[in-house]
Amino acid sequence: xxxxxxxxxxxPLTRQDLTELRFYRPAENSREVAYLRxxxxxxxxxxxxxRRESPPISAPSIRRYxxxxxxxxxxxMSITVCAGxxxxxxxxxxxxxxxxxxxxRPAPWTC
Numbered sequence: 001x002x003x004x005x006x007x008x009x010x011x012p013l014t015r016q017d018l019t020e021l022r023f024y025r026p027a028e029n030s031r032e033v034a035y036l037r038x039x040x041x042x043x044x045x046x047x048x049x050x051r052r053e054s055p056p057i058s059a060p061s062i063r064r065y066x067x068x069x070x071x072x073x074x075x076x077m078s079i080t081v082c083a084g085x086x087x088x089x090x091x092x093x094x095x096x097x098x099x100x101x102x103x104x105r106p107a108p109w110t111c
Contacts, residue, residue: 060089 002018005011011024026032040046 060085 003015006013006018013022013024
Protein backbone atom coordinates (compact mmCIF):
# COMPACT_ATOMS: atom_id res chain seq x y z
CA UNK A 1 0.00 0.00 0.00
CA UNK A 2 2.74 2.46 0.93
CA UNK A 3 4.55 1.64 -2.29
CA UNK A 4 1.50 2.53 -4.36
CA UNK A 5 1.18 5.88 -2.53
CA UNK A 6 4.88 6.54 -3.07
CA UNK A 7 4.56 5.72 -6.76
CA UNK A 8 1.36 7.72 -7.26
CA UNK A 9 2.80 10.89 -5.72
CA UNK A 10 6.31 10.24 -7.04
CA UNK A 11 7.89 10.51 -3.59
CA PRO A 12 11.66 10.04 -3.41
CA LEU A 13 11.50 7.17 -0.90
CA THR A 14 13.30 3.83 -1.05
CA ARG A 15 11.77 0.51 -0.10
CA GLN A 16 13.81 0.66 3.12
CA ASP A 17 12.36 4.12 3.88
CA LEU A 18 8.89 2.62 3.58
CA THR A 19 9.77 -0.38 5.73
CA GLU A 20 11.14 1.88 8.47
CA LEU A 21 8.19 4.30 8.05
CA ARG A 22 10.50 7.27 7.65
CA PHE A 23 8.86 10.67 7.55
CA TYR A 24 9.09 12.47 4.22
CA ARG A 25 9.56 16.22 4.32
CA PRO A 26 9.82 18.14 1.05
CA ALA A 27 12.62 20.69 0.63
CA GLU A 28 11.96 24.18 2.01
CA ASN A 29 11.93 25.67 -1.50
CA SER A 30 9.67 22.98 -3.02
CA ARG A 31 6.28 23.64 -4.62
CA GLU A 32 4.59 21.58 -1.91
CA VAL A 33 5.95 23.66 0.96
CA ALA A 34 5.21 26.89 -0.93
CA TYR A 35 1.60 25.75 -1.43
CA LEU A 36 1.20 24.85 2.26
CA ARG A 37 2.60 28.20 3.35
CA UNK A 38 0.29 30.11 0.98
CA UNK A 39 -2.75 28.22 2.24
CA UNK A 40 -1.72 28.75 5.86
CA UNK A 41 -1.40 32.50 5.20
CA UNK A 42 -4.84 32.60 3.53
CA UNK A 43 -6.36 30.84 6.55
CA UNK A 44 -4.89 33.33 8.99
CA UNK A 45 -1.83 31.51 10.32
CA UNK A 46 -0.87 28.17 11.82
CA UNK A 47 -3.70 28.26 14.35
CA UNK A 48 -7.13 28.88 12.80
CA UNK A 49 -8.91 31.92 14.13
CA UNK A 50 -12.60 31.71 14.95
CA ARG A 51 -15.09 34.34 13.92
CA ARG A 52 -16.44 36.44 16.74
CA GLU A 53 -19.60 37.46 14.93
CA SER A 54 -21.74 35.86 12.30
CA PRO A 55 -25.01 36.83 10.66
CA PRO A 56 -28.16 35.33 12.16
CA ILE A 57 -29.56 32.13 10.73
CA SER A 58 -33.12 32.30 9.46
CA ALA A 59 -35.39 29.51 10.63
CA PRO A 60 -38.43 27.95 9.04
CA SER A 61 -41.82 29.14 10.21
CA ILE A 62 -42.86 27.76 13.58
CA ARG A 63 -45.99 26.28 12.00
CA ARG A 64 -43.90 24.37 9.44
CA TYR A 65 -41.30 23.27 11.95
CA UNK A 66 -43.70 22.45 14.80
CA UNK A 67 -46.47 21.14 12.56
CA UNK A 68 -45.32 17.57 12.93
CA UNK A 69 -45.33 17.83 16.71
CA UNK A 70 -48.80 19.36 16.73
CA UNK A 71 -50.24 16.73 14.39
CA UNK A 72 -48.10 13.75 15.39
CA UNK A 73 -50.77 11.51 16.89
CA UNK A 74 -48.38 10.55 19.70
CA UNK A 75 -45.33 9.98 17.47
CA UNK A 76 -42.04 11.81 17.90
CA MET A 77 -40.39 13.77 15.11
CA SER A 78 -37.33 11.93 13.85
CA ILE A 79 -33.94 13.64 13.84
CA THR A 80 -33.77 13.06 10.10
CA VAL A 81 -37.03 14.89 9.40
CA CYS A 82 -36.10 17.68 11.79
CA ALA A 83 -32.68 18.17 10.17
CA GLY A 84 -34.23 17.95 6.71
CA UNK A 85 -36.63 20.80 7.48
CA UNK A 86 -33.86 22.95 8.94
CA UNK A 87 -31.52 22.34 6.02
CA UNK A 88 -34.04 22.90 3.26
CA UNK A 89 -36.03 25.79 4.74
CA UNK A 90 -33.49 27.98 6.51
CA UNK A 91 -30.23 29.76 5.73
CA UNK A 92 -28.19 26.80 6.96
CA UNK A 93 -27.46 25.42 3.49
CA UNK A 94 -25.32 28.47 2.76
CA UNK A 95 -23.08 27.67 5.72
CA UNK A 96 -23.13 23.90 6.05
CA UNK A 97 -23.05 20.67 4.14
CA UNK A 98 -26.11 18.48 4.52
CA UNK A 99 -25.17 14.96 5.53
CA UNK A 100 -28.66 13.71 6.25
CA UNK A 101 -29.36 10.55 4.25
CA UNK A 102 -33.05 10.10 3.59
CA UNK A 103 -33.59 7.09 1.35
CA UNK A 104 -36.82 6.81 -0.64
CA ARG A 105 -38.01 10.31 0.29
CA PRO A 106 -38.23 13.27 -2.05
CA ALA A 107 -36.82 16.63 -1.06
CA PRO A 108 -37.96 18.90 0.38
CA TRP A 109 -39.00 16.67 3.21
CA THR A 110 -42.58 16.85 4.28
CA CYS A 111 -43.92 16.21 7.73
